[in-house]
Amino acid sequence: MSQQQRLEEYIKQVCRQIRNKEMHASISQELRGHLEDKIEDYQANGLTMESAIDKAIADMGDPIQVGKHLHQAHKPRMEWSVIALVAMLIGFGLLVMYSLSQSQTDAGHLFTNKVVGIVLGLALFIALLFFDYRKLQPYSLYLYLGIVLCMLLTNLFGTTVNGRSMYLNIGLLLNVYGICSVLLILSMAGMFAKWNWEKLTTLFRAALTLLVPFAILFVSHHSFEAILLLAGFLVLVSVSPAPRRTVWKLFGALLFIISGLVFLTIQRHQFHRLLSFLDPLADPNGAGFTLLQSLKTLQEAELWGHGIGASLSDLPGTEAEFVFAYIVHSFGLVTGAAILLLGIVLLIRLLRAVRLVRDRYGVMLMSGLMTLFFIPYFWSILMTAGFLPIMSVNLPFISYGNTSFIMQMLLIGLVLNVYRRKDIQPIEASKPPAQT
């Protein structure tokens, strides 16, 4: 066996113990470099090539043991706390739907559809975990163009519900607006991670990338999706390597353009309705009605609630926008507080996880998607209590609606996927990080 072959054989034996195959290349490279350095030094001290190799390999130790220890260091990471918290939310969502289906006649579908959604969502979630998120990045631009095209088509030819375009008929009714924010942020993260943020033209490209879908959402009256997209975009840009000063310039310009757009297109009654949460009593039977009902529910709530199957017929949307008010009504203030707390704990866990990710695309993907999860989560709770304008926002994982449920599973699946692979870095992509 030649000298080189003996080194390679040793390295192969080490790698055989490391089940995470994606790490093999960089570990081999590192060990090879080490052994070659050491062999050179031994030879410089007068050893023959043969004994230098023997000694270098003996110094490293039993390849099986070394490999086993390295395997421990590179086991894919799983945030079990996040899985547990999400499982609790999903389980509780099922209970809420059961309770709602008991409280009204003809509401059995709320429960059965939720079960179907959970089965589909879980299958998607598990499939996502075992797939490398980096493989998505090359398709980002196509995904972006595809989704913007779908939005445009829906806006022009889509089925309308309550005066706003909703579905694209492609044999089945596709809820384009329900899935667009997640897919847009997913594709933007992939595009932005590749761009050179030092250049001024990048800022224009970024602004354009945001404004086209934003304008479509805005003119089709999907204002909450527009807000989500904007928030996700701002987070993506803030975690991008763009210099702070250019980021502020971009944000300033966007603020100017968007407030101009809003000012020019928003109608008086829409504006009035949006701000009615500040003073719901001004129009108790109109714009302020639902909020007053919601506030009444919260004020009259008991510590432990009215129990499973309690009905709350005064408040519309108890399975969707006002699910939080329904939770407080039937399961009590304690449970409502627990749901709020669960969200905060989940946020803290994920913020801690994202700080450990080094891959730029991974960081962008994770932070952008987290924004899309936590804004609706806290918004839907806070608006029920009158702190934020009433919009069509669902409480993630709990509200009724399988499209959004499946998108939320996709989102959490991707977030955990990034975390799972945080220790796997391609060799060529690395350069010295800034000295801290």
Added chain:
Amino acid sequence: MTINKELMKGSTVILILTLLDRKPMYGYEMSKEMEKSSSGVLTLKEGTLYPILHTLESDGMVESYWSSGEGERKRKYYQITKKGQGLLKEKQQEWISFRTAVDQVLGGGPA
């Protein structure tokens, strides 16, 4: 004199972090540096060095980057992070109180 394996085990992390706190280094450089700084008493067994470095990296205590060294050989450099410096400080405190206590019991330190 060689040091007992068990004694070495407990202090490897603090030694690695101390070395990296001086400057970014690659694995082989660290094992040479260790022997030099301890006049040959302490040796970092490479078989344990790399798993520990990789674990420290995944915990965010150190970060790594590849570069071709003086020659054309590609080397993986490790650099301590803020978090790692925090851990080092903690470990130093722990070490000082441990050392003082052991010295006291052995009668070598302040009574």
